């Protein structure tokens with residue numbers, strides 16, 4: 001039986017493991033798994049019992065499946081005069097349990113790689129990945145800022161979307177692929193009025209809870225903040241603290257810069273061309289021919305990172321590229337914290353509004 005878009009179905013919690021087992025029979029399933037020390041990672045699972053459904057953002061976002069850290073782009077063999085052969089590597093899989101911040105990250109990557117010239121390696125791979133989102137009902141920790149950038153609620157980018165409403169999950173069916181998954185399962189039932197009431201109750205409680213962690217600026221005023229803050233003293237402070245390790249960009253769900261590397265084999269006739277994640281925090285990143293660098297200072301590179309999240313993508317894609325996941329702050333060995341940086345900029349520019357975002 002097929003369902004229309006925007007229709008909801010319900011899964012009892014006691015049937016969750018059975019639902020995952022049915023998915024695993026059909027395809028590779030990847031989901032959040034506990035790694036110890038309060039850390040989580042998206043890994044392949046074979047059963048529902050392996051999944052940590054209440055997790056804080058994983059060490060690496062699901063971008064690792066859409067845009068692998070190393071990816072072969074072409075091979076070459078010069079021995080018989082042949083030139084390069086393009087390579088596209090992909091795998092069919094289902095990603096279960098993707099939070100709204102990471103769904104937003106995938107939406108950002110989709111926009112970037114769909115621009116002309118389109119990135120076929122990315123787009124072919126993306127089309128092989130089914131996504132089941134999962135709603136966070138509780139603020140994950142002090143580093144998150146998803147509500148500020150309006151990514152705390154589901155906003156598309158998934159095939160199915162689960163919300164925990166007590167003894168069951170409400171599931172939003174969003175695409176044909178989602179409808180097919182629903183049609184194959186005999187563990188789901190159509191949602192009724194009581195299910196919708198419970199969904200609304202959960203969302204209202206969540207909104208109140210998330211508002212407590214708000215940064216004191218209106219969402220709409222963030223571009224103006226960055227218009228004013230280019231010469232801020234805050235960048236000088238980050239210049240002294242940042243060690244340019246690049247961790248913040250590696251863990252970011254919307255950072256997509258890469259380097260192209262040619263790797264010849266020992267025969268010097270065959271080899272491969274691959275791309276690898278790069279970081280605007282590396283000194284070499286902004287170097288041009290002749291050895292000049294446009295962003296020699298670490299503070300300038302940090303400023304660039306923030307502007308690539310909060311200003312430049314507004315002009316190009318009409319959205320923030322910070323999804324509010326908090327990973328960059330969680331991982332930074334110099335304790336550079338995105339929310340603290342925003343708070344310092346807001347204070348410095350006199351743009352504080354304690355009422356912003358309150359419910």
Ligand code: SF4
Pocket residue numbers: 241242243244245246247248249281328331332333334335336
């Ligand atoms: S993780 Fe921290 S120290 Fe490393 S480059 Fe990013 S801001 Fe700098």
Ligand code: SF4
Pocket residue numbers: 248251252253254309321322323324325326327328329338
């Ligand atoms: S800038 Fe930081 S908080 Fe924003 S999306 Fe990237 S890792 Fe997450």
